[in-house]
Amino acid sequence: MNDHLNRPKVAVTGIGVVTPLAWGVADNWAALTAGRSGIRRIHRFPLDRLKTTIAGMVDLPNESTADPVPSPVRVERMAIFAIDEALAAANIGTPGDFPGPLFLGMPPVEMEWPQRFALARKANSGTYPAIVAAAESRQDYYETFLFGGVGERLAARFGTRGAPIALTTACATGASAIQLGVEAIQRGETDAAIALGADGSVMPEGLIRFSLLSALSQRNEDPQKAARPFDKTRDGFVMSEGAAALILENADSARARGATILGFVSGCGEKADGFHRTRSNPDGSSIIGAMRNAIADAGLTPAEIGYVNAHGTGTPENDKMESLGMRAVFGDTPPPISSNKSMIGHTLSAAGAIEAVFSLLTIRDQLLPPTINHNEPDPTIGLDVVPNQARATKGVRHALSNSFGFGGQNVCLVLSGA
Amino acid sequence: MKDVWITGIGLVSSLGEGPDVHWQALTAGARPVLDEATFAPYPVHPLPALSLDKQIPKKGDQRQMEPWQRLGTYAAGLAIDDANARSLVSDMHLVVAAGGGERDVAVDEALMRDFANVPAEVSAPKLNERLATDLRPTLFLAQLSNLLAGNISIVHGVIGSSRTFMGEEEAAADAVRIAAARLAEGRGDIALAGGAYSSQRWDLVLLYAAGSALWRGPYAPISERGTPGGFILGALACFLMLETADHAKARGATPLARIAGIATDASRRATPAASTEAALRLWDKLGAPAGRLGILSGATGLAAPLAAERAFLERIAGADAVLRTPGSLLGHGIEASFPANLALGALALSRGGFYPKLDPADRGEAPRDDTLDRILVTGFGQWRGEALALLEPVR
Numbered sequence: 089m090n091d092h093l094n095r096p097k098v099a100v101t102g103i104g105v106v107t108p109l110a111w112g113v114a115d116n117w118a119a120l121t122a123g124r125s126g127i128r129r130i131h132r133f134p135l136d137r138l139k140t141t142i143a144g145m146v147d148l149p150n151e152s153t154a155d156p157v158p159s160p161v162r163v164e165r166m167a168i169f170a171i172d173e174a175l176a177a178a179n180i181g182t183p184g185d186f187p188g189p190l191f192l193g194m195p196p197v198e199m200e201w202p203q204r205f206a207l208a209r210k211a212n213s214g215t216y217p218a219i220v221a222a223a224e225s226r227q228d229y230y231e232t233f234l235f236g237g238v239g240e241r242l243a244a245r246f247g248t249r250g251a252p253i254a255l256t257t258a259c260a261t262g263a264s265a266i267q268l269g270v271e272a273i274q275r276g277e278t279d280a281a282i283a284l285g286a287d288g289s290v291m292p293e294g295l296i297r298f299s300l301l302s303a304l305s306q307r308n309e310d311p312q313k314a315a316r317p318f319d320k321t322r323d324g325f326v327m328s329e330g331a332a333a334l335i336l337e338n339a340d341s342a343r344a345r346g347a348t349i350l351g352f353v354s355g356c357g358e359k360a361d362g363f364h365r366t367r368s369n370p371d372g373s374s375i376i377g378a379m380r381n382a383i384a385d386a387g388l389t390p391a392e393i394g395y396v397n398a399h400g401t402g403t404p405e406n407d408k409m410e411s412l413g414m415r416a417v418f419g420d421t422p423p424p425i426s427s428n429k430s431m432i433g434h435t436l437s438a439a440g441a442i443e444a445v446f447s448l449l450t451i452r453d454q455l456l457p458p459t460i461n462h463n464e465p466d467p468t469i470g471l472d473v474v475p476n477q478a479r480a481t482k483g484v485r486h487a488l489s490n491s492f493g494f495g496g497q498n499v500c501l502v503l504s505g506a
Numbered sequence: 507m508k509d510v511w512i513t514g515i516g517l518v519s520s521l522g523e524g525p526d527v528h529w530q531a532l533t534a535g536a537r538p539v540l541d542e543a544t545f546a547p548y549p550v551h552p553l554p555a556l557s558l559d560k561q562i563p564k565k566g567d568q569r570q571m572e573p574w575q576r577l578g579t580y581a582a583g584l585a586i587d588d589a590n591a592r593s594l595v596s597d598m599h600l601v602v603a604a605g606g607g608e609r610d611v612a613v614d615e616a617l618m619r620d621f622a623n624v625p626a627e628v629s630a631p632k633l634n635e636r637l638a639t640d641l642r643p644t645l646f647l648a649q650l651s652n653l654l655a656g657n658i659s660i661v662h663g664v665i666g667s668s669r670t671f672m673g674e675e676e677a678a679a680d681a682v683r684i685a686a687a688r689l690a691e692g693r694g695d696i697a698l699a700g701g702a703y704s705s706q707r708w709d710l711v712l713l714y715a716a717g718s719a720l721w722r723g724p725y726a727p728i729s730e731r732g733t734p735g736g737f738i739l740g741a742l743a744c745f746l747m748l749e750t751a752d753h754a755k756a757r758g759a760t761p762l763a764r765i766a767g768i769a770t771d772a773s774r775r776a777t778p779a780a781s782t783e784a785a786l787r788l789w790d791k792l793g794a795p796a797g798r799l800g801i802l803s804g805a806t807g808l809a810a811p812l813a814a815e816r817a818f819l820e821r822i823a824g825a826d827a828v829l830r831t832p833g834s835l836l837g838h839g840i841e842a843s844f845p846a847n848l849a850l851g852a853l854a855l856s857r858g859g860f861y862p863k864l865d866p867a868d869r870g871e872a873p874r875d876d877t878l879d880r881i882l883v884t885g886f887g888q889w890r891g892e893a894l895a896l897l898e899p900v901r
Contacts (some may be wrong), residue, residue: 137638154626175630195674196606196651199712201633204614205622214618216611216708217545230717235605235651236772240773240890244774251772251891253680254606256652256674264669268684292634293641300643360600360668362659365570365647374665396700416782437580494647495656497668 089339091354092387094104095274098354099506101347102335103179103445104170108328112173117449119459121478125312130132132156133292135302139182140304142311143290144433145330160197162288165237166331166438171246171282172382178335178347180280185311187281189272192239192254195287195437199233244490250284254467258383258493259399260334260358262440263501267356269336279341286331287440295327301366303403313461317400317427318473320466325401328433332441344495351448354504361496368409368492375490375498382488382500383417390418393502394484395449395456398473399492400427401434410490411469417427424481426459426474430462440491444501445489451505454481507690508848511761511900513754514589514747516581516700519836520551520740524584525853532850532861539837540725540738547722548715550705551740551837556580572608572648575657578702581743582658585698589726589759599666599694600655601685602722603678603701609709611653613640633686651780654702666694675804676772676891677679678844683768683893684750695753701841711739721807727834728807729867735809737888740837744846751900761900763852766880767792768895775874775890782816782821784892785884789822792896797879799827800860800891802847803891804839804885811886818884828860828878829872835864844885846897851881855899876901 089097105112108126109119121125126144132153135141148165151157157165181187204219207226211218223229231237239252257264262285269281298304304325307314316322334353342349359377365367383390399410414422428443429435435442450456455478463474489501517524520539521531522669541547558576561583562568586592606632615635621629647653659665669684671677674693678701714720714737728735754761769791773784774886801823805812819829832847838845854860858876863869876899885893 099546134627134630137635139638196604196649196670198606198709203615205629208622213896214615214620214622216615216712218706219618220712220715223712225718226716227718230713230719233713234674234717234889236676236887236890239673240772243772251676251680251893252673253684254677255673256650256670257655257668258650258652268669271684271888273711275687291542292630293637296634296637296641297646299638300641301646345547358667358739360655360659360664360665362665365653365656365660423521479709493652495650495652495668496659497652497655497670 093199097339097352098270098273099337099342099349100334100351100353100448101337101342101348101349102174104173105332105445106146106166106169107330107435107442109432111169120428120431120446121455123458123460123477126207126459127314127433128310130310132290133281139299139306140295141308142314142326144326145290146329150307155161156202158200158232159288160232160238163194163286164241165284166288167242167284168255169334170331171284174333174335179380180335186282187372188248188278189279190239190243190248190252191265191268191283192242192252192439193261193285193441194238194254195289196256197233200323201230203229210242213398221265227377231378256437257497258495259436259439260491260493260497260499261437262365262442263491263499264333265441266444266501267270267499270353270356273336281336282333283336284333285438289327289436290329298327315402315430315433317402317430317459318320318460318466318469319462320464322404324403326433328435329434330438330442332438332445349506351451351506352504355382355502356383357381358499361498366494371408372412372416373490374496375409376416378498378500379413379488382502386502388486393486393488394423394425395450396425397426397443397487397489398425399490400429402429407469411471414427414471417442422471424456424472424474426457428457430460440499443489444503447489447503451484451503453489454484508692509751510686510689510765511749511751511754512746512763512852513749513759513761514585514591515590515852516585516588516745517846517849518577518581518743520554522554530858531852533580535862537726542724543683545711548720549725549738551738552706553741567661570644570647571657574607574702574704575648575654577704577743578654579661580890581659581702582698583662585745585747586662591696591747594696595663595668598662598664599697600658601681601699602670603681604651604670604672605656605841606651608707610645611708637681637808658864664698674840675844675885675887676770676893678841679770679885682845682848685819686765686768689748689750696749698745698747700845703839703842705722705739705741706898719808727865728831729807731807733809735807735812737807737838740839741751742836742839742842742846744842744849746845747849760786762856764900766896766898770893772890773892781811781841781886781892782817785818786821788892788894792894794880794896798877799823800878800881801827801829802845802851802881802883803829803831804843805831805833806888807833808888815884828872830861830868832867844893851897852882855881855897
């Protein structure tokens with residue numbers, strides 16, 4: 089079964105997800121469609137002198153504040169959960185032997201303050217030459233913080249084929265991972281792939297860095313009401329973390345083995361932006377290009393898109409540009425658009441994958457998740473953002489999921505019903 | 507599938523910049539350029555002086571980057587110029603293999619000095635305050651891995667698409683492999699792929715030293731570093747302009763080489779032979795016809811992957827094969843090394859000749875004409891990753 093460009097159709101046969109709302113697809117979807125927020129006061133580290141003191145956090149089992157979990161370990165633990173859940177749904181391969189490659193969207197990682205302090209104590213000095221000498225033979229640090237480390241451990245655990253590909257396109261990372269998996273199947277390199285997006289960067293330096301870019305909401309007093317995408321009073325995004333995995337398969341081979349198809353990734357579109365490091369070109373050309381490219385890649389017209397899963401970060405800039413893009417692509421009658429980030433926050437490298445999963449569930453259940461905290465519509469937005477309450481719908485066969493990253497890396501996916 | 511050519515290279519190493527400089531230096535028996543003092547006991551091959559204004563004309567753009575992003579953005583510009591492709595950037599695709607950007611070493615050292623021996627409950631609030639005041643906002647962007655690609659888009663206008671792979675040596679091989687595969691299947695006509703490594707930085711010396719991966723002491727060529735060996739970090743950046751043959755012909759671009767195949771894997775290396783066996787499978791996948799082979803080794807200087815590579819070459823290389831080890835001269839540039847060796851291969855094929863011995867264990871005499879049928883580039887990563895690429899002349 090090939091698509092309009094005579095490429096194999098790419099089915100999704102398994103999904104797994106963890107967010108601050110819950111571990112697992114069913115509990116996440118129930119919370120999301122109930123309009124619940126997963127944003128809380130940060131409890132992982134002291135909040136003194138921080139402008140932002142709220143985030144979405146995924147607590148690991150047996151996690152202790154006395155022994156902070158480094159970001160790559162957090163990413164790996166959540167990834168394992170999401171892949172396990174997706175594999176169980178897809179019922180493909182045998183444990184430890186997955187018949188295809190791994191595309192792993194994740195954040196860049198490096199040694200963190202606990203490791204630097206430990207080395208400085210051992211060296212009895214805080215200079216780099218001294219801590220380098222103290223670090224020798226710390227193979228554990230090396231393997232934990234190599235960029236290839238997480239991918240290698242996941243590839244070994246799940247027995248994926250070939251070199252795992254870890255990638256980052258900032259806030260579009262999860263969507264890029266799916267796109268790479270889709271392309272590998274379309275190209276005939278494989279009949280199956282695991283695409284994953286994961287992030288676990290809620291730690292002091294990560295939070296402060298985003299804070300210094302004035303990107304974060306400072307609405308600390310009521311965490312659950314801080315993320316306000318498309319609302320007139322929005323003041324930034326809320327940092328968050330999580331993971332989602334999708335089992336992608338050549339639709340023919342999925343059918344041949346009797347797999348249940350949850351839906352399809354029917355189009356991928358991208359367009360980079362050369363305007364600015366953190367802002368879109370004011371003419372919107374790159375995000376418009378990415379949206380149009382995805383719809384065209386799916387062989388659809390804009391009128392056939394029944395729902396848009398927004399990038400919808402809640403920064404004044406993003407939501408304005410996304411609205412401009414919506415009008416340019418869809419004209420006077422854009423489809424409903426809602427932002428999962430109003431509830432789960434911005435899961436960064438995981439967002440594109442998590443939101444692709446939720447887009448598939450939206451189509452499966454014909455139920456649009458809401459944009460919560462929507463009290464003062466921004467007249468310059470003028471979109472149906474499915475305010476505050478989930479909405480039953482019918483006839484939505486295709487959804488567009490937007491992901492726009494710092495550095496101008498924009499990726500849109502078209503998800504379609506089974 | 508469409509033929510994919512290399513039509514431009516942007517190459518910077520401790521020897522200098524550009525194809526001519528490298529061709530002349532390597533064929534004339536250049537000596538390695540070294541800084542053995544600054545990071546002692548670890549020598550490095552330092553960056554050459556770059557005329558940054560030539561490729562990054564806005565000072566504001568230069569200020570938004572640290573040396574790693576500047577180096578990569580600079581080399582990307584060289585590749586665009588070498589391919590005479592400035593007018594094609596709006597539809598040009600981009601795949602970058604990236605490490606992390608530089609940390610602010612002075613801030614790190616001050617905070618370690620002040621807080622390492624203070625109980626966490628006391629130091630944590632102060633750490634928050636100091637990070638918020640001492641970290642420069644622009645440094646975050648200069649540290650983000652995907653912002654090398656972002657800067658290439660901003661400075662050079664390359665906006666067809668943009669992807670950044672992470673994962674040391676194997677990320678670079680996959681970046682070129684996937685960029686070429688997309689062109690071969692008709693997803694675009696032209697793409698830029700490569701990576702950069704800025705060698706004079708403590709934060710990554712720290713990481714690689716933790717893995718006992720660095721060579722200690724005075725310079726030694728790769729084959730004389732014994733066991734466990736180690737690599738000498740080298741300033742290196744290379745971007746390759748990849749283009750479908752039809753597109754290149756239509757615009758009159760000069761081909762440097764044809765990419766006959768790229769294959770990658772990542773064995774677990776549970777046994778010494780595992781990496782060799784993975785490479786042999788890749789070699790079978792490439793299906794190279796019989797012929798005289800030039801080999802550009804991706805040896806890093808670490809003994810285990812070197813042994814795996816040499817065992818692989820024993821099995822596949824004929825008696826007339828010519829082996830060269832550029833890492834002995836240029837050092838190890840992590841994400842930049844595989845693209846740089848592809849560039850050196852394309853350069854040799856386009857100029858009709860090969861390089862003299864670059865390491866005492868290199869073998870075979872360099873042909874002075876174009877008698878090499880193809881060039882094999884190997885990549886055996888420091889920890890994981892096996893990669894092979896085959897280049898052929900465009901005659």
